[in-house]
Amino acid sequence: MAASGQPTLAVDVVLLTVRDEDLKVLLTRRREPPFRDHWTLPGTLVRVDEDLDAAARRALQDKAGLKGVYLEQLHTFGDVGRDPRARVVSVAHYALVASARAAAAIHADDARWFSVREEVPKLPVGFDHAEILRHAVARIRARLEHVPIAFQLLPEAFTLTELQRVYEVILGKRLDKRNFRSKMLASGTLALAPGRRVAVGRPARLYRFVAQGEMGLAFGPERRRARPRKPAAAEEP
Incomplete structure (x- = not known):
C-alpha cells in the first residue's frame, strides 16, 4: 500500500x-x-x-x-x-x-x-x-439492448428457451415468448447449430452465436464466425 x-x-x-x-x-x-x-x-x-x-x-x-x-x-x-x-x-x-x-x-x-x-x-x-x-x-x-453480451453466459450451442431465460434472469422480468424469438431470429446474430436438445416434449433446435465486427470481440476466435447467408428462420418447436 x-x-x-x-x-x-x-x-x-x-x-x-x-x-x-x-x-x-x-x-x-x-x-x-x-x-x-x-x-x-x-x-x-x-x-x-x-x-x-x-x-x-x-x-x-x-x-x-x-x-x-x-x-x-x-x-x-x-x-x-x-x-x-x-x-x-x-x-x-x-x-x-x-x-x-x-x-x-x-x-x-x-x-x-x-x-x-x-x-x-x-x-x-x-x-x-x-x-x-x-x-x-x-x-x-x-x-443487452445493443450488444449480444448474453451469449457469453451460454454454451456454444443453445436453445431459444435457454437464451430467453438468460435474458429474463438478467433483466429480472418475464419476456413475451413470441416477440423475443422473432426479435432474436431477425437480429442476424443466430444461426442453426447441428443437433437438437432433448428435454420435456419435442427435441428443441439448437442455435449458435454469429458475430460481425465489434460484436464478436467478447467471444474469442473460436466463436467468431462469418455471418450466415440466410438468417436462422426456423422457430424452435
Whole structure:
C-alpha cells in the first residue's frame, strides 16, 4: 500500500454467471483487516509495469482460478474514504462466464458464488463493492439492448428457451415468448447449430452465436464466425 497522501491504483472484478436460473456473482472472503471476514470482489493492486486489464486478469486467475475471461472496464471508483487504510482508486471491470466455466472457479471457503438478488443483500460486503456490483448489473442490463453480451453466459450451442431465460434472469422480468424469438431470429446474430436438445416434449433446435465486427470481440476466435447467408428462420418447436 502506498504511503499516506499518495494514491494507490487497484482493480476489482465483477464476475457474473447464470446458474440454476439465477444471476450469481463470485465473491471472496477477506482474512485480514480491514473488513475481516467480509465478502469482496476479486481484486488486486496494479503493478508499476502492468496495464489495467492485465491486473484484472491476474486477479481472476489468482483468486478464482480462471484464465482467458473476456473483461470490460466498468467505472472508476475513487471516493476518498472507500479504503480506510489509504487513498485507493479502483478501476472496476466486469465479466460474464457460462455456467460450465463458472464451475471451474475455485471451490473453497474463500471463494464462492452468491445469488445477486437473494444472498448478496444479506452478506457483510466490504469496501464499496456492493455499489460496484450494482453498477455492473445496471450496465449489463443496459447493454443487452445493443450488444449480444448474453451469449457469453451460454454454451456454444443453445436453445431459444435457454437464451430467453438468460435474458429474463438478467433483466429480472418475464419476456413475451413470441416477440423475443422473432426479435432474436431477425437480429442476424443466430444461426442453426447441428443437433437438437432433448428435454420435456419435442427435441428443441439448437442455435449458435454469429458475430460481425465489434460484436464478436467478447467471444474469442473460436466463436467468431462469418455471418450466415440466410438468417436462422426456423422457430424452435
